[in-house]
Structure formats: structure tokens, C-alpha cells
Amino acid sequence: MTRLPVHLQANEQAALQEFVTRLFQQGVGRVVSVWLFGSKARGDGDPDSDLDLLIVLEDADWLVRDRVHLVAARVSLEHDVLINTHLLSRAGWARMTRQRATLWRHVQRDGFPLRFGAPSMQRPVDHRGDLIP
Numbered sequence: 001m002t003r004l005p006v007h008l009q010a011n012e013q014a015a016l017q018e019f020v021t022r023l024f025q026q027g028v029g030r031v032v033s034v035w036l037f038g039s040k041a042r043g044d045g046d047p048d049s050d051l052d053l054l055i056v057l058e059d060a061d062w063l064v065r066d067r068v069h070l071v072a073a074r075v076s077l078e079h080d081v082l083i084n085t086h087l088l089s090r091a092g093w094a095r096m097t098r099q100r101a102t103l104w105r106h107v108q109r110d111g112f113p114l115r116f117g118a119p120s121m122q123r124p125v126d127h128r129g130d131l132i133p
Contacts (some may be wrong), residue, residue: 008040041112053083
């Protein structure tokens, strides 16, 4: 199991672990990668800050999006946290990468890869050292 940032509270760590595990166990789309980013990844969030997650999927159609949001809502309630999901298709993430979009820059700066018994999600980089999906 990947080590999470040490500044996360126990319920936040448990929620992240449970969320990623459920995504893979329930076969919610074809998950390419899951990243924690934002204030909780940086360590400057307060106890009420949400857990910002980028989920890159092979195809992020409405049915897959609905299932991811349902898993996030259930895990949020069970662990008394707020999981804020940002879902993108692989093609959408590639487009953001080319455009150096704001979300891409935040994940580049703060992103923390999550992997919990799921297929390995390495932090791949291209020849310029930039994160790729």
C-alpha cells in the first residue's frame, strides 16, 4: 500500500483507501489514475477541507461519472469527510496537459498518486518531466 501524506487525519486516510479500493472492486469504468491534490495534498488544509481527487478514466461517460459520485458520497458519509471528485477521460486529461490548464498545473505541483492494492498507478513523466496520464 502506498504511504499517504502524514498530515492527513486517520479518517481521511481510511476514506482514501476505501474510495480507491471500491473503485477497482466495483469495476467503476476503467480507471487510469487517481490523484490527491489541493490543500490536503500540500498539507495546508484545515480539518474541514475537502479531499480533492482527480480520477482519470479511459472513458468518462455519464454512467461512469454517476457511479464514481455515488462511491464518493457513500465513502464521505462513512468516514465523515468530503471527497470532491474531478473526473476526466484520458483524452480530456491529455488535452489539459497540452494546454497546461489550471487543474493540470495544480496536479503537477501538488499531486499525490493513490494506489491501494489496485493496479499500479505510477507517476509517469514525459521527456520534459511533466506528469502524463
